[in-house]
Amino acid sequence: MFTGIIECTTKVHQFNREKNNLRITLNNPFLNNEIQINQSICHNGVCLSIMDINKKTYSVIASEETLLCSNFNFLKIQDEVNLERGVMLHERLNGHIVQGHVDTTVTIIKIENRNGSWLFFFQSKNKLDQLVVEKGSITINGISLTIIKCDQYTFNVSILPFTYEKTNLHLMKIGDIVNVEFDILAKYINKSIQKHCKK
Structure with missing residues (x-):
């Protein structure tokens, strides 16, 4: 669950095709303890789970369905991407209810x-x-x-x-x-x- 209030942006570092899916590696703007494997982050409005992390980058995988309904096929290396981590339940809902499921x-x-x-x-x-x-x-x-x-x-x-x-x-x-x-x-x-x- 997200609110649509962007925390920060980052840049696309690398792409790798994995069958019908796309692995996207992005520069990591967070501290090491702020994100973890399997955590969901909203990328340009798309909820994606972190597959791996290192100090400088992290990777997510966009499925075939995600590629069909989003603009991810148009992304290029060094493109800037909006990021939002999942909402914490004790925080105010400052935007509106966002699922991270692009229509x-x-x-x-x-x-x-x-x-x-x-x-x-x-x-x-x-x-x-x-x-x-x-x-x-x-x-x-x-x-x-x-x-x-x-x-x-x-x-x-x-x-x-x-x-x-x-x-x-x-x-x-x-x-x-x-x-x-x-x-x-x-x-x-x-x-x-x-x-x-x-x-």
Whole structure:
């Protein structure tokens, strides 16, 4: 379980194909006692378990399913990745409930500098249906954000300077593909409505 509040970023160090899976080795920004084997960390919104660690790097494996629904196939060595460790139960939930299960990817179609913040506009290949609502929560590359406006295929969010500078959003440009996890509450409600409509 995560909150969408990014702790830090790190860079991709190496890739290795393992059959249909992809082993991703990243620079280790944590102290040795802060992470361990089998611990789950959210990488650009994708929950992945640590397979091995050394002082300078650690490795995770993205499955075939993860590669199909995320932007990991577009990652390059030295790309910056957002990181969040699992939430601790005694802490405040400062973002929203994030599972680390990416639903799809969307494309950045516009970035507006609003003199103190940025508006990011995204477009989906598929209809967003009831999964996005204005002022609702959404996770972009692991970041908990609030939707400003949306329609069937597009939505936008406002990015404040702290989030812009402390995540990989400051490196994003028009045409880049990012990971999206829809609000889990919206997914449950949407499924319930669909079942009711079929009766």
